[in-house]
Amino acid sequence: MADRYLSFTATAPGRFLTARLGLPQPAALNRWTAEHPSLDGHLLHLTAGGPSGLDLAPVLARTGLPTATVAAGSAAGAATGSTGPAAVVLDATGVRDVDALAEVHAALHPVVRSVAASGRVVVLGAPLDARDHHQAAVQQALEGFVRSLGKEIGRGRTVNLVRLTDASAAESTLCFLLSPRSAYVSGQVIEVGAAGGPDGPVDRDLPLAGRTALVTGAARGIGEAVAETLARYGAHVVVLDVPQAAQDARRVAARLGGSALTLDITAADAGERIAAELPDGLDVLIHNAGITRDRRLVNMPAEHWSSVLDVNLASVLRTTDALLAKGTLRTGGRIVATASIAGLAGNAGQTNYGASKAGVAGLVRSLAPRALAEHGVTVNAVAPGFIETRMTAAVPLFIREAGRRMNSLAQGGLPVDVAETTAWLAHPASGSVNGQVVRVCGQSLLGA
Secondary structure, three states, X not given: OOOHHHHHHOXXXXXXXXXXXXXXXXXXXXOOOOOOOOOOXXXXXXXXXXXXXXXOHHHHHOOOOOEEEOOOOOHHHHHOOOOOOOEEEEEOOOOOOHHHHHHHHHHHOOXXXXXXXXXXXXXXXXXXXXXXXXXXXXXXXXXXXXXXXXXXXXXXXXEEEEEOOOOHHHHHHHHHHOOHHHXXXXXXXXXXXXXXXXXXXXXXXXXXXXXXXXXXXXXXXXXXXXXXXXXXXXXXXXXXXXXXHHHXXXXXXXXXXXXXXXXXXXXXXXXXHHHHHOOOOEEEEEEOOOXXXXXXXXXXXXXXXXXXXXXXXHHHHHHHHHHHHOOOEEEEEEEEEEOXXXXXXXXXXXXXXXXXXXXXHHHHHHHXXXXXXXXXXXXXXXXXXXXXXXXXXXXXXXXXXXXXXXXXXXXXEOHHHHHHHHHHHHOOOXXXXXXXXXXXXXXXXXXX
């Protein structure tokens, strides 16, 4: 369903009226297209807290954006050009005390207003040092700073924090966050570990070429968008859905040049059947299948509880365990599960759904280090917020409008926003991103 309010605010009368009434004024987001694959403009590289030792220049060059590096204390001059930057990267990994936090303000204060519409601000932080509580305090302070700036920056711009120790390990993450692909990802804190890249070079346009990806619940909605995006990046996609959706699954698979697999993901032997269908192995496993059975707990029958937990959580646990045990997921593989902000922040009428999606986050955080150590496979999750689908189109008008506006971008996301985030986590060069739950919610005002 079209967002008529967003269309109205794009008109002159709409801007005037909403400004007078103090209503949200969402900006149309600049998303990836083949004709418009990158941000328009240059990237401004700033530093706070002194030299960090990160070799960022080659990594930033691979974002495709012309980069201007400005010395600490000189940022004011960078905002005086005729056009502002499309993106700003502030290296704050060297910030170790409260006095150095002033440099964060000094670096961004003169330029933040000039960042282009749908632009990006990425702050780089360091892991918290358990031996230095001053460093830990100010690096944690960067989270509050980033999330607050994300809520005030407006005009479709996003702000995120990346914690890292090795610039090269963060290349896929920075290329994602500094591109139109991350249009609905804001206010996030992403931790990048040690380098865990592919063995050889990766095709920039077809990074998943030669890889097989399985997407559950892929016959429609977000799952279909994920399958389409992975196929666009070169993967052979196995479109998995329930037998009742066989016709749609075959249609999607045919359109993408993939294959269809119909089975009940909640069946006890689902993992074994998937493994049997993929004797040559699997590189990317996307757990997208999910259902809702919303009611307040006092009115919720046991069947509504059990069916949601079985589809959304138990099936994820069982199939993941089976595919890892059988070695179906090859070394360098990626598992991306679908959580939800309902699992992170809670939602009235969704105790079953919230429990299942919080369980997915717990699975990711517990399994990720072991899966990487024992199988060479990373485990992450995306947590969508309000995404424009047929399901949300059926939500009552006022609840739907609240869902759309209660985030920093003041609009709903699209299935492609979840798909692009999933594709980043599935990227062969994203091996240093593990155990992360990344919200795709436009920085929803619900939860952290």
